């Protein structure tokens with residue numbers, strides 16, 4: 001059976017931290033689906049089309065990586081694509097507490113889906129899309145934090 005992982009997130013915008021997790025996950029799975037979750041309550045800073053386009057550009061030519069968007073439950077999206085793994089990155093203890101709740105609830109909803117965590121590389125521990133957005137709002141230079149062309 002194919003090992004398919006879904007990497008869900010807002011990617012608003014995609015950062016070098018996200019990119020690192022996705023590239024490091026590639027050898028572990030046959031396919032990684034980077035899935036932009038559209039949450040009705042949370043208005044994004046960058047439009048969905050732009051976030052998709054940046055991910056497409058970043059991973060063009062990577063056979064094992066697909067880009068998708070979805071609304072609704074991540075576990076429903078996984079089942080639709082026969083993905084048995086949800087991939088998430090961990091930066092801090094706060095990330096762990098947050099992810100533990102979601103991961104355990106997902107596991108109770110669909111026991112066959114495992115959440116797999118990768119610890120972030122130390123240089124990306126402080127990097128978040130929300131800080132990148134703040135820097136952009138205030139006219140700062142984010143090039144060291146995001147892949148080329150993003151922002």
Ligand code: ADP
Pocket residue numbers: 008009010011012015016017018021087088089090091095119120121124125126127128129
């Ligand atoms: P969400 O809105 O679901 O938190 P994000 O786009 O912020 O989505 O993040 C998606 C995933 O990427 C999450 O698992 C998050 O922990 C992880 N992530 C975010 N920033 C980094 C980073 N700098 N290094 C490693 N993983 C990260």
